[in-house]
Amino acid sequence: MLRSLECPPAEGRGEDPRVAGLKSAVARLRRELAAYRSELTDRAVAEEEIAGLAALAAEGSPDPARLRRSLLLIAGAVGSVSALAGGMGEVRRAVEQFDSPAPAV
Numbered sequence: 001m002l003r004s005l006e007c008p009p010a011e012g013r014g015e016d017p018r019v020a021g022l023k024s025a026v027a028r029l030r031r032e033l034a035a036y037r038s039e040l041t042d043r044a045v046a047e048e049e050i051a052g053l054a055a056l057a058a059e060g061s062p063d064p065a066r067l068r069r070s071l072l073l074i075a076g077a078v079g080s081v082s083a084l085a086g087g088m089g090e091v092r093r094a095v096e097q098f099d100s101p102a103p104a105v
Contacts, residue, residue, distance in 0.1 A: 015060070018097040022057040022067075025094040026050060029074075029087035036084060042077035049073045053091070064098040071095045 030050050033043070040046065049070045056062035056070070071092060078084050 018094070019057055019060055019062070021097060022053070022062070022091075022094040025087070025090040026053045026057060029084070029091050030054070032084050032087040033078070036081065038081075040078060040081070046074050046077035049077070062098065064095075067095045067098055 030047075033046060033050065053062075053067065053070050053074075056066060074091070075088060078088065
């Protein structure tokens with residue numbers, strides 16, 4: 001696994017662990033999509049929304065509604081590609097974490 005493409009652990013930085021998880025999940029999905037060489041009709045849509053999720057995570061307190069919208073667009077763009085299922089699942093779980101209050105840091 002390429003650690004340089006992932007975010008460093010959030011420990012000690014005061015970062016919301018949900019944001020750190022989202023950053024990590026988005027990085028994984030981005031890598032998996034880049035490695036998937038078969039044609040995807042809506043690859044550009046998926047890549048754009050993944051970039052949007054990364055930007056939202058970088059802001060530090062993303063809007064849950066915007067996260068869910070991006071997740072739905074990405075899921076629609078990649079369809080049921082099994083090679084991307086792990087990354088999609090991780091992003092989905094990370095997005096779902098924003099439906100509950102932020103944990104104490």
